[in-house]
Amino acid sequence: MSSKLNSNIPKGDLRDKWSQYKSEIALVNPANKRHIDIIVIGTGLAGGAAAASFGEMGYSVKAFCFQDSPRRAHSIAAQGGINAAKNYQNDGDSVYRLFYDTIKGGDYRSREANVHRLAEVSRNIIDQCVAQGVPFAREYGGYLDNRSFGGVQVKRTFYAKGQTGQQLLLGAYSALSRQINAGTVKMYHRHEMMDVVLMDDTTDAKRGKVARGVIARNLITGEIERHSAHAVVLASGGYGNVFFLSTNAMGSNVTASWKAYKKGAFMANPCYTQIHPTCLPRSGDHQAKLTLMSESLRNDGRVWVPKKKEDAIAIQQGKKTALDIPDADRDFYLERRYPAFGNLVPRDVASRAAKERCDAGYGVNGTGEAVYLDFKYAIERMGAKAVESKYGNLFQMYEKIAAEDPYKMPMKIYPAVHYTMGGTWVDYNLMTTIPGLFATGECNFSDHGANRLGASALMQGLADGYFVIPYTIGGYLSKDIRTGSIPTDTPEFDEAEKTIKERINFFLSNKGSKSVDYFHRKLGNIMWEECGMARNEKGLTQAIEDIKKIRADFWKEVLVPGKADEYNPELDKALRVADFLELGELMCRDALNRNESCGGHFREEYQTEEGEALRDDENFAYVAAWEFKGVDNKPELHKEELVYDNVEMKQRSYK
Amino acid sequence: MSWFKDTLTSSIGRKLIMAITGLGLIGFLLVHLIGNLALLAGDGGISFNEYAHSMKGSPVILIGEVVIFSGFLFHIIDGIGLVISNKKARPVSYGGGANAKTSTGSKIMGPLGIVITVFFILHLVDFFYRAKIADDLGLDANNIADLYALVVEKFQSPAYVAIYVVSMIAIGIHLNHGFQSAFQTFGLNHLKYTPIIKFIGTAYAVVVPGAFAFIPLFFYFTK
Amino acid sequence: MNFTLKIWRQKGAKDSGQFVTYPIKDISSDSSFLEMIDILNNQLVEKGEEPIAFDHDCREGICGMCSMYINGHPHGPENLITTCQLHMRSFKDGDSITIEPWRSSAFPVIKDLVVDRSAFDRIIQAGGYVSVNTGNAQDANNIPIPKTDADKAFDAATCIGCGACVAACKNASAMLFTSAKVSQLALLPQGQVEAKARVENMVAQMDKEGFGACTNTGACSAECPKGISIENIARMNREFIKAKLSSENV
Structure with a gap:
């Protein structure tokens, strides 16, 4: 394992790790919580649930979403359902079976400890949501109904017709609304995070540079705002829109996690696309x-x-x-x-x-x-x-x-293109390689390995938001009770604001002739053809060169109308696509590096005679975490070896 | 008592006032109609005048009148208030029209209300004022005020009959929406009963104003 | 297909707006309404003009962000869909199409076709939830709920908060939106504990935002992309009357 990567997985038996760890984790005294600020980026299942839970616990929370309301986050579009190891159908389901199915479904490329924790808390999620008034489908006797989903042989999926994501999100949104009303959460809608701000840790020099705030842009007025906090939680979703055409919402973007990547948070397995x-x-x-x-x-x-x-x-x-x-x-x-x-x-x-x-x-x-x-x-x-x-x-x-x-x-x-299993690298605490910067939900990489099973995204988003990060963040923040409020008039904030303002000014004054969509479409085409369902070395190598060219053209030829200080959706798009153009290259590099086929990553060179994915566990049973080294430089690869103590790695067979 | 004021000045409270007074007035119409049917007795107005006479002097009747007048007053004032605040809720109107599918009656309750109010005033001046306040009518065979003669006289004019009939149509449309709408406002909406309520409302809105309109037509065509 | 678009342009909340006419050519009948606007916008951008600002996100009819008032109907002429699900095959070649923002004093225009619907969020914040902290819940199957109640609660809960009801109502009333949430929670046992305070607070907030009153025209329900029934408004009225008569909130 790379010296820079420490997954911080607790010792002990897999079944007891989480409960043991939870009872040992450092706590923040209730009276201190209100003096501690947390920023949450994104209000989908993970972000909405986390912000609401933080608020209930007494922290001072600032939540951000780019949509006009937290209720519109794209979690809302999930249709089918949410898995939970409740065994209500008496068909032999258990926490272990859900854990095993998820590991196997992910083609043995996810972390055992994280997945087991996910399976454990899956049961609490259903309880929590029902208590909130989420109207899951029921049988005539009044008890909850289940259905079956791909890749499993039990009925463990809870659903609300074809609108499960909507109902779960509205549950999280209602919990969040309650905290907004209570004053513990301050909501910033139509705001986009532009950068994460790092500062030297004043209380614990060992931690070095830690996340202390964000720069956000008010999408209505164009104002660049500074927000400080003791910790920043990214819950900004996936990056499927790098393909231009995807099932993601039009506004879904990678900017928040990409800015974190450029500030030092590693990006893990970016090529795992569902x-x-x-x-x-x-x-x-x-x-x-x-x-x-x-x-x-x-x-x-x-x-x-x-x-x-x-x-x-x-x-x-x-x-x-x-x-x-x-x-x-x-x-x-x-x-x-x-x-x-x-x-x-x-x-x-x-x-x-x-x-x-x-x-x-x-x-x-x-x-x-x-x-x-x-x-x-x-x-x-x-x-x-x-x-x-x-x-x-x-x-x-x-x-x-x-x-x-x-x-x-x-x-x-x-x-x-539907979902991205890859994402910001996090440890067991969901903390990135930047101390104080956390990543949850689709935004992180942790639980689905190389392929996500149906009805597991909702489970992971809510698990992270309701039942994991509210505990793990306390361990980090317990060292911050003496920090006091964080100022925003620091050189670090100055610098971050200056950079983003320069970028905006560049776009608005560039004398180009092509719309942002023109470049986005071109990028999407390459990604779909060369880094989509089937990939090969030649195509990927070419794609990296092609993307570099499109990126160069973009900066020369892009045309963004309007002004900086008004509602300007073209400018919003330009800022997002600029990041997609860098991400696309990294995805191809990751796909090129992974000389095997696993889950959603299929390299044509590596398949069985029947055309099934051929894994190479000897050489590639690791998480590829990439460190940013400059836009035009090769990123550095760090490997987190995946150790399977509880399941045997097998050729996945559904025959 | 601020809760009471809050309740009645809330958007739902103001609709409740409309519903309560509206249903009261709907009831009053039936009572009024039963009295008016005496006009058709064919006895030269004897029973109608007796009925009209009995409506004078008793304190019970007086209280009833006060209640009905306040009903009208609240219904009209609250209605005007609602129209104004509802207009304020949409300061800029649509350039491309508003084509939502709704029953016509529901959309023109305000204008219908104006027509009905004008008719109401005319009706009061012509009959209520003459019979009860000015008290300047001639006497009939029984030596009581001959309201019947006044009715017959008024219903000779085709313009007057037309106003009457048109106003009754307006009341019919107003009632057709108002009756079921009142139940909706009270929160009484049920898969089983709402269709019945709607049927009764429509039947009432046809029969009662229809019967009211029949009387002037009858007198006009049988003069 | 070719169309003449009459689109409301308005610089900002304080400016007065006007209709501007744009001809558009060679649109595929398979393209969605918003894709047609995308095409128009790309043409405008490449001519150096400002594109039309409009709200949209998921483009599959569930996020509730899109909000165009098309030819006298919120979300256009078809039933039970949002603007993003509307396709050009619903129009005739050569049609003239008028596009406006939702119009309500509680939804001020931000720019062109974009309006500020945060009033809806504030109504939910006033009480559209069950006050249960994370981790307090009992086992989900400890509360059996009759299937008919659960289904009705679900039907009310499918509201996407788009605001078409307000846009369609001649009084710009938000009763359908508010009642959908009140109903959902009134139908479920979990919602009973706070039922009275919830309806009182949500109605008070709704009135404060400046929405009109309900005159039972049914336009909201007829135009609702999710077909939410006005039975919910009756239920809210009932809950409101019950709460006002029996709560101790004086």
């Missing part, structure tokens, strides 16, 4: 965003393409439809290749299988990039009414967008 198998295929160049259809659809929908090439070609040319293909001529390729899990294989497996069929020429729309997800069989089996009650809102959404009735015609789906 491509979600069930999204609506793209329809043309005008497209600005891709829409996800919940994975829960694979519970009852069957995925297929035509068996015969001539049928596929006829469909592509619009001469035939799905209804013209008899059952015997349909290739249910997931059921064929993976009889044990069938349509419910993990996301990475399902996505690659779809790409494989489409690359072979069996795609079923004009672009040749779509497969069918068919409910005919479910309707025959349980009736249209039952299908409607389970998936009605998803079917309605599909019909609105695709203008086809999924009760009659099979849905057309194709994989799209």
Whole structure:
């Protein structure tokens, strides 16, 4: 392990680590908490839950979101559900089984201790959310209902129709609203974090430079603001928008974690990207965003393409439809290749299988990039009414967008970028390599390894926000009770503010001719082609050069209208895309470094004869944590070895 | 008692005033109609005049009148107040129109209210004032004030009949929305009962104003 | 497809705005309404003009950020969708389309089509929650809840806080929004403890923000992208009357 990386995993038996550690962690006295400030960036599941919990505990919290309200964070878009090892269905679920499924689902590239903790607290999350009034689906007896998700063989997913993320987020938002009302949390909406400010630790010189605040930009007035705190928590989500087209919200961006990276927080496994198998295929160049259809659809929908090439070609040319293909001529390729899990294989497996069929020429729309997800069989089996009650809102959404009735015609789906397992490196306490700077939720890298199982993102966001960071941050802040309030009139704040103002002025005075989107689209194209579902050395090497070129062009040619002191969404975009253009290169470097295939990272050079991912545990069972060394310099790689004491590393099989 | 004031001046409280007074006035209309049906007795006005006479002098009737007048007054004043504050809630109106799907009655309750108020004043001046305050009517065969003759005389004018009929249509539309709306304001909305309430409201809004409108038409066409 | 767009332009909260007409050509019928605005904006930027400011984020109809009033309807002419889910195939080639911001004194315009909806946040802050601290909860299955109640609570809870109800209401009333949260929590046992204070405080805040009163026109529900029923308003009225008559908040 690199000398700069210490995962701080507590000693002891895996099952007792967390409870033992929790009872030994240093505490901050209730009377002292209100003198300690915490900044939380982002108000999704992780950030909203953390800010609310900090407020309840008595800390002085400042929470920031770029949207017009904390309720709009993109956690809201999660559809399917949230996992918890409750075993309410009496089907043999347990904390260990959830832990094991998550490690295996992540293709043995996540940290045992973190994942076990996640599985442990998963049960508390459901309790907490129900107590808040989150209306989970129930059975007629009044007890909670569960459904099954990809990559597992138990029913442990709690859900609220196709709007689970929304309901959970509104729960966290209501808890946050309560603290705003109580005055413990001050909310800054339509504010974007521009930089993190580090200062020498005045009370404990051993800690060196620590995070002491942020520079934020008020998106309405354009004002650059200084905010100080004793600790900063990033909960700013993932960076899937580096691909331009993704299922992320339009505003989702990497800026907060990228600024942290440039200030010394390592970026871990940035190439681990989840491509979600069930999204609506793209329809043309005008497209600005891709829409996800919940994975829960694979519970009852069957995925297929035509068996015969001539049928596929006829469909592509619009001469035939799905209804013209008899059952015997349909290739249910997931059921064929993976009889044990069938349509419910993990996301990475399902996505690659779809790409494989489409690359072979069996795609079923004009672009040749779509497969069918068919409910005919479910309707025959349980009736249209039952299908409607389970998936009605998803079917309605599909019909609105695709203008086809999924009760009659099979849905057309194709994989799209959805989630990023990689992110800011954190230790067991969720602290980054910058003391006092924490990262939670999708923003960090810790729990999903190389592939995230369905219904685990909500679990991780809320676990981090409600049940992990409220404890672990105390251990850090217990040393800050004598620090007093942090001034903002320091050279460090001056410098950070100056840098960001210069960047803004540059954009507004640059005499370019191309809009920000023009460059973002170009970057996205390269990322999708070379660093998407399948990667290879040649493509990645070329991509790194291409991205450098786009970046150079961007700084020469970008055109940003408007002024700095007004609501200026083009300027917001320019500031975000500037960071994506640097991140894209790092992702390619990470993908190039990882000479193996694992989970969402598939290198064409490393596959089994059947086309499955081929891991190299001997050489790559580590977390690749990258240290920034300058925009035009190679970043430095630090390795955190992954040690598996409790599970045996096996070739992942869903056959 | 600040809670009481707070309740009644809140947005829901002001709607409650509209609902309570509205339902009261709806009830009053039925009582009024039953009395008016005496006009159709065909006895040259004897029973109608007796009925009108019985409405004078008793303290019970006086209290009733005060209640009804305050009902009108509160309903009108509160209604005007609501219209003003609701207008204030949208200072700039839409340039592209407002095409939300709603029943027409609900959107024009204010204008209907103005029509009804004008009619109400006219009606008071013509009948209530003459019979109860000026008390300058001639006497009928029984030596009591002959209100019937005044009614017959008024209903000879086609313009007067038209005003009456149009006003009754306005009341009908106003009631059709107002009746069920009052229950909604009280919080009485139920899968089983709301359709029944709506049916009763519509039936009432057709039958009662319809019967009121029938009387002038009857006198005009049978003169 | 070609369209003539009549779009409300307004520099800032204190400026007066006006409609500006933009012709737009060669739009695919498969493109979404916001993608069409994206295309227009890119054209404006490359001409050196200021793009049209509009709110949007998730573009899948759930975050509640998009907020355009299109041809007399919040979120456009189709039912049960948000602006971002509206596609150009819902219009005819050559149509003239009028686009305005939500109009309500409680939602001041920030710029062009962007309005400030923080009034909604303040209504929730006034009581739209169950006061349970992290870690206090009992086992989730200790509170069985009748499925019909849970389903109704869910239906009310699907509100995305977009403000279409306010935009559609002739009185710019926020009753549907407020009642959806009051209803959700009134239907669940967890919400009973604070039920009285909740409805009293939320209604008071709603009035303070300057929203109009409800005249039961039903426009809010007819235009709500999530189809939230005005039955919720009745439930809130009921809760309000009950609370006012029995609470000890004098």
